[in-house]
Amino acid sequence: MTSRERRYVGAISGTSVDGLDLAVIAMRRTRIHFEAGYTAPFPPQLRNTLKQLAAAERIAIDELGAVDHELGEFIGRAVLDFLASSGLPREAITAVGSHGQTIRHRPSGRWPFTMQIGDPHVIAEITGIDTYADFRRRDLAAGGQGAPLVPPFHAALFNARGNAAIVLNIGGIANVTHLPATRSGRPVIGFDTGPGNALIDLWAARHLAADFDLDGRWAASGAVDQTLLTRCLEEPYFQHPPPKSTGKELFGADWLEGMLASVPSVPAADVQATLVELTARSVADAVQRYTTGCKRVIVCGGGRLNGHLMRRLEAALKPAAVTTTDALGYNGDWIEAAAFAWLAHRAAIGKPGNLPAVTGACGERTLGGFFPGQ
Ligand SMILES: Nc1ncnc2c1ncn2[C@@H]1O[C@H](COP(=O)(O)OP(=O)(O)O)[C@@H](O)[C@H]1O
Ligand SMILES: [Mg+2]
Missing domain, CATH: 3.30.420.40 (ATPase, nucleotide binding domain)
Known part of the structure; x- marks a missing residue:
């Protein structure tokens, strides 16, 4: 040294x-x-x-x-x-x-x-x-x-070349950091978008007796229930402008029970598909609302290993290019x-x-x- x-x-x-x-x-x-x-x-x-x-x-x-x-x-x-x-x-x-x-x-x-x-x-x-x-x-x-406390670190790590990017961490909760192009003079912003894997894990634990839905395979076998998805997206947290942060205190078992109770019965696999869609949509909505013009999203956290979630994210974030920190040499x-x-x-x-x-x-x-x- x-x-x-x-x-x-x-x-x-x-x-x-x-x-x-x-x-x-x-x-x-x-x-x-x-x-x-x-x-x-x-x-x-x-x-x-x-x-x-x-x-x-x-x-x-x-x-x-x-x-x-x-x-x-x-x-x-x-x-x-x-x-x-x-x-x-x-x-x-x-x-x-x-x-x-x-x-x-x-x-x-x-x-x-x-x-x-x-x-x-x-x-x-x-x-x-x-x-x-x-x-x-x-x-x-x-x-x-x-x-979130990670955004200044994301800025120090990924903004060296000064290009605009979003860093998306998909843990139990998902958070984004918007790194504006250096020449834009805009500040770095970052906030929790809402659920990452938390609800997906919760539902998998209940129905698969597993810690998580490996690669999102079970979710991929179901169909998104639009009524449930719309109901979930009405959650007021999604409408709040940043700064904001959240946790499983909000996006936990009680929240999910409340959503399910407010719509007609949905098959378990369709609930899982809908929860994946909820993560993808809430992230994409937040990105589109607060970070206009960003064409590159770099993903880290365990959610990047859920192939189905990543495909849904790519679809929701289009035309932005979705990549991982791993592709840039940093294990996510x-x-x-x-x-x-x-x-x-x-x-x-x-x-x-x-x-x-x-x-x-x-x-x-x-x-x-x-x-x-x-
Ligand atoms: N192979 C995989 N398939 C699907 N989901 C995965 C896989 N590997 C990890 N995950 C998800 O990532 C989560 C862990 O992510 P992590 O970034 O450690 O979150 P946290 O920061 O909340 O601990 C797991 O609970 C699971 O939901
Ligand atoms: Mg972890």
Whole structure:
């Protein structure tokens, strides 16, 4: 490592709760280099607990405290395992950026809050590496949504050549970053468009007893129910202008039940086809409404591996060209983890991590709490 180079580990578990994504980036001045990525699957018991907590209306403080510690330990150990398998000594890492697991995101209301768990004290203790965590709450304190936080990273990574592009991350929730052509002078904007895989996964779990609908094959076997689709697209969230962010608090089981109850009975496979269409249409509507003239959409996140969803997206986004971050040399499973590594870098050098035009915060802020490794 040269003296100008710093390495960071980023770690995040998204709303799908499918595993902990980890990435190592090296910063050479402002240039970002991806060095490694890895997904650490959760033990089934921890996964179930996290899913239950995220969905529960009431949570016992004892349970919350214990799983905060348990997840911190899991993240700390995963960072060490990841470094060992990447052949990197811990001394090579300037800092860890840990997002943790969101168990509640309520960015609106009189007392807005967002809560991520995975105790960073435990991560720092286990790894001995300086750790930054709790990235969202400072933005929220400054009047922002605390989300999405990935757009400035997308801008740093993909906007180098200055061409307009949309970066679309399809996790449990889908979010877009609009990178305007540099010469346009327009700001980068970004927001959550609504459901990504969350509803598709939920319905697959109920009817296929699987974590997800592999390649969207089951959805492809059904037909879109136009009545249900129209009903779903009437959701007021889709009409709100950005800044905005959402989660499974809205697009969860209750929401889906409510939609299904408001239309005549639809066969299960047709519901799945309709939910895929809903993701594709809500993304495309948002892109067309707020990002006029963009001809290139770059997709990352687990949803890019759902072939049926990708074909529906391409159809909905026409004439824009749809590609993946992988095609540009960045594995789409680890973009978000890399973003939190980059946010740790921003915090370490005392630079802001948020974009006020994205989150709605009243200004730029250095994000994250600091938990020293030694
Ligand atoms: N082969 C696949 N076929 C269909 N869907 C997939 C496939 N691989 C991953 N996914 C989807 O991607 C999701 C995980 O995406 P991810 O980007 O990790 O989301 P999050 O950030 O919410 O954790 C899975 O829950 C699943 O819906
Ligand atoms: Mg995930």
